[in-house]
Amino acid sequence: MMLDTLTRMGLARLITLSSLVMLHLPAAIAQAGPPQAAMSTRWRYYPERALPPKGAPNILLIMTDDVGFGATSTFGGPIPTPTFDALADRGLRYNTFHTTAMCSPSRAALLTGRNHHAVGYGAISNVSLDEPGYISVIPKSAATVGRVLRDAGYDTAWFGKNHNTPEWELGAMGPFDHWPNAMGFDYFYGFNAAMTDQRSPTLTENRNAIQPPNTPEYFLDRDLADRMIHWINIQHTADARRPFFAYLAPGTMHSPQQAPADWIARFRGKFDAGWDKQREQIFARQKAMGVIPANAILSPRPADIPAWDSLGADQRRLYIRMMETAAAQLSYMDFQLGRVIENLWRSGQLDNTLILFVQGDNGSSLETFFGITNEGLAFSNSFPSVAEMMPDLDKIGSRDTAGQYPAGWGWALNTPFPWGKQIASHLGGLRDGLVISWPDRIQQTGTIRSQFHHLIDIAPTIYEATGIKPPAMVDGVEQQPIDGVSMVYTFDNPSAPTHRREQYFEMLGNRGYYKDGWWAGTTPAAGPWKFTKADPNQFPWELYDLNTDYAQTANLAGRNPGKLEELRRDFDAAATRYHVLPLSSDLLGRAIDHSLRPGVLPSSGKFTYYPGDTRYSVMAWPSIAPGWTSVSTVDLKSKRDNGPIFGQGGRFGSMSLTLDDGKPVFVYDPTARDRERVVLNGVPLSPGKHELTIRFSGSKAPYRVTLFADGREVDSKEVGRLIRVRGEAFVGRTLLDAPLPSEPCECAVESVVITK
CATH class of the missing domain: 3.40.720.10 (Alkaline Phosphatase, subunit A)
Structure with missing residues (x-):
């Protein structure tokens, strides 16, 4: 075993x-x-912290x-x-x-x-x-x-x-x-x-x-x-x-x-029989x-x-x-x-x-x-x-x-x-x-x-x-x-x-109600691997007697419609009491549409970031969209300066602006796949202060991303689609676990101003 x-x-x-x-x-x-x-105390004025009951x-x-x-x-x-x-x-x-x-x-x-x-x-x-x-x-x-x-x-x-x-x-x-x-x-x-x-x-x-x-x-x-x-x-x-x-x-x-490699090795061959056989064994x-x-x-x-x-x-x-x-x-x-x-x-x-x-x-x-x-x-x-x-x-x-x-x-x-x-x-x-x-x-x-x-x-x-x-x-x-x-x-x-004796359940429109061993639940419109916008109010209902059917295998809805209707009414009462309504199954739409909830940042505007150890969450960094523009002000100490100016994400998807021997390089790599990866290369910069601009433009695919140095266009490429990079952002520092230089930028990063 x-x-x-x-x-x-x-x-x-x-x-x-x-x-x-x-x-x-x-x-x-x-x-x-x-x-x-x-313990009894002789203090009259110092506040005394509570203690739990003896033996707690x-x-x-x-x-x-x-x-x-x-x-x-x-x-x-x-x-x-x-x-x-x-x-x-x-x-x-x-x-x-x-x-x-x-x-x-x-x-x-x-x-x-x-x-x-x-x-x-x-x-x-x-x-x-x-x-x-x-x-x-x-x-x-x-x-x-x-x-x-x-x-x-x-x-x-x-x-x-x-x-x-x-x-x-x-x-x-x-x-x-x-x-x-x-x-x-x-x-x-x-x-x-x-x-x-x-x-x-x-x-x-x-x-x-x-x-x-x-x-x-x-x-x-x-x-x-x-x-x-x-x-x-x-x-x-x-x-x-x-x-x-x-x-x-x-x-x-x-x-x-x-998992650690030696732990993975301990399980070699343990699942070769596949999930059907494994389920029977379990x-x-x-x-x-x-x-x-x-x-x-x-x-x-x-x-x-x-x-x-x-x-x-x-x-x-x-x-x-x-x-x-x-x-x-x-x-x-x-x-x-x-x-x-x-x-x-x-x-x-x-x-x-x-x-x-x-x-x-x-x-x-x-x-x-x-x-x-x-x-x-x-x-x-x-x-x-x-x-x-x-x-x-x-x-x-x-x-x-x-x-x-x-x-x-x-x-x-x-x-x-x-x-x-x-x-x-x-x-x-x-x-x-x-x-x-x-x-x-x-x-x-x-x-x-x-x-x-x-x-x-x-x-x-x-x-x-x-x-x-x-x-x-x-x-x-x-x-x-x-x-x-x-x-x-x-x-x-x-x-x-x-x-x-009773409990309601609801998640993304799928819902159930338990009462004294009976269970009423809706039939899912699709598996969790599919994103659905189906109307939960149209989901059919099933009925199970968990007193005799532990694993929920025998649908009794057709044989006992009265019990099903009773539990449906009970669910409706609980839904009103606990603020379950309105029902919605649109997980993907709700995840993508950030206008449905407050944000760390306004939906548009100009945002200035300064170098340091501050870690900006994905919600505190403007996402890529048409019109997204960043202007980074940097001061090179030498013509061979290296290091990150800003970046967001990690090894499984990122975007970054860096210096490579004094040359600005912008990488947009939102999925860590070659098909979405875009690299813009500038020319070596002289010592001193410079403005490096990245701009995403276009009203529909293909979009275009352009690199400017001191107002002059130096490289531009098409982008098939704009994908929000997941992960946190840094200015003047290396990202967590990202394929970027390991030290802070040798240049002086003064600020990064992003307009969206």
């Missing part, structure tokens, strides 16, 4: 973690001691990214996650737990305990709309669990992904009202985006942009674990009376799927483990996804390597988490740490139908063929690719359910594994819980476990009701009736 192979390769330390933590270590625990109640546990909240129910070994999947397994063995597995089907909304529900539309997160922040349920701004009336715990005396920290700050607030000057520090977290170390490169992430520490070490061995998940271990150790030393609340949100397994393991009912039926493959045996030889080779990389990424992340757990055990803190591990913010992704080796191409709606990707076969997972596996693998990792990420009408997009571990409190370890629950129930569970009551007012703002219910009642009673 794969797990045995990995054990021989050096993971024995993690494999045995579950047995190690079973040892009761009185001496270690006594040395650390549980958090204590506030540490809280470790973990949420991975795009990890389907059937991905991890903890829930029968093919990817070994021994740390996750150990936590489940020392805690409880929940096999009927649900997300919102997409990233930002799931995280908003997790952090606030409210339904995602109720806190403005009806969809990811990048496609927000000017409607109450879709503005991507968590209101002050919905304080996060981080804020509530911090005010109650916890030390709080957030590591990894933040996708809950509105795009237009990610400029260098904020505003910072919705950054992690303002959401109740004393410390933040991670990235403010949907995704980031594991090898060269766009990192932020609190409010400050920082650059990761430029070393071959750097990997973000290891960096996050290092930072987390250090923070926990310092926190424990500073005041052992105070428990901590640490939130770990790695980008794994969201694209780009990357299903069999799930039944053997008891994480799905014995009478569950495996849902069929969607008609659009090809049978594995129908693929060509090159397709299979390419797709196998992509899956090997994704598996290595998740297993490597689990290893890094193991270091955090082991550190808690060694410091005597593990037994009184409540760990909640949510296996994914949604189901596994089906968004790239044929897979991709440069995700930047997807943003320009340019998908390479298998033949175009094959030269990158041996680079997949390295810093030279930023890809994702094809939809077939995502479907397999959502076993046994239909569909996946984005589809809120079917369980493949919504149902994910949850493990809760708390050695001091949970006694029936290694068992399964099947009560129906949702991400909004995590915060209330934490509140009950800590003995903290959320305040009615925060900063003078009355708090809106918490929609979730606590799951603490399940800790001691596996057969307790569920406290969540």
Whole structure:
């Protein structure tokens, strides 16, 4: 078995973690001691910080990214996650737990305990709309669990992904009202985006942009674990009376799927049988483990996804390597988490740490139908063929690719359910594994819980476990009701009736409603790999009895129209109550049309940038469009000066103006493909001050880009289409992980003025 192979390769330390933590270590625990109640003080005027109730546990909240129910070994999947397994063995597995089907909304529900539309997160922040349920701004009336715990005396920290700050607030000057520090977290170390490169992430520490070490061995998940271990150790030393609340949100397994080469090598040959066979194997393991009912039926493959045996030889080779990389990424992340757990055990803190591990913010992704080796191409709606990707076969997972596996693998990792990420009408997009571990409190370890629950129930569970009551007012703002219910009642009673009898779901027009075991959901107009503008109000409805049909395989709409109509009415009532309306399925249109939401910059005007270490987000840098003009003022020290003047993007798509031995060179390379790459070369400049101008012109394709030096045209070329470059921008400095000179410009860059 794969797990045995990995054990021989050096993971024995993690494999045995579950047995190690079973040892009761009185001496270690006594040395650390549980958090204590506030000590009496002789101070009369100094403000006193609150302390949580006596014995309140540490809280470790973990949420991975795009990890389907059937991905991890903890829930029968093919990817070994021994740390996750150990936590489940020392805690409880929940096999009927649900997300919102997409990233930002799931995280908003997790952090606030409210339904995602109720806190403005009806969809990811990048496609927000000017409607109450879709503005991507968590209101002050919905304080996060981080804020509530911090005010109650916890030390709080957030590591990894933040996708809950509105795009237009990610400029260098904020505003910072919705950054992690303002959401109740004393410390933040991670990235403010949907995704980031594991090898060269766009990192932020609190409010400050920082650059990761430029070393071959750097990997973000290891960096996050290092930072987390250090923070926990310092926190424990500073005041052992105070428990901590640490939130770990790695980008794994969201694209780009990357992993260290030696970890990828461990999975060679493990997925050669293909996704159809893999899904059957996962299903069999799930039944053997008891994480799905014995009478569950495996849902069929969607008609659009090809049978594995129908693929060509090159397709299979390419797709196998992509899956090997994704598996290595998740297993490597689990290893890094193991270091955090082991550190808690060694410091005597593990037994009184409540760990909640949510296996994914949604189901596994089906968004790239044929897979991709440069995700930047997807943003320009340019998908390479298998033949175009094959030269990158041996680079997949390295810093030279930023890809994702094809939809077939995502479907397999959502076993046994239909569909996946984005589809809120079917369980493949919504149902994910949850493990809760708390050695001091949970006694029936290694068992399964099947009560129906949702991400909004995590915060209330934490509140009950800590003995903290959320305040009615925060900063003078009355708090809106918490929609979730606590799951603490399940800790001691596996057969307790569920406290969540009803729940609505909606994402991009796909919607569902759960009530007492029954499920009504709409039929998707298309798979997530297709961009649709279909009218959600025309989607037909399906009906399932999840009491007897765990994997949602038997549509009963025709046999029980009365029950279907009842659940449809219930959905309509919830949609009105939680601001779900109006419905929209147009993901691509909303993503492209930036006029639908505020921006860091006005839609047109003149913008002046100065050299320095400031990192400008993609929203704080004017995108290429007809009429886009930049004027860079530079002062050459010699006729051989080298270095960057400005640039945006990275190795998977960029534009840059540089000096090469005194010669200005402009490169427009938005997709890192030769077909879109344009290079303009100037003539060597004399020492002294010069103005270098870049202008994009034309009312329709082909467009033209022209380089001017001191007002004189020196080079001009056609551009087939104008594509927005993704990624951050610098002036007078090298981009993150971009093929530019490694040092600041030897010239003096005075300013770059962009007119759009």
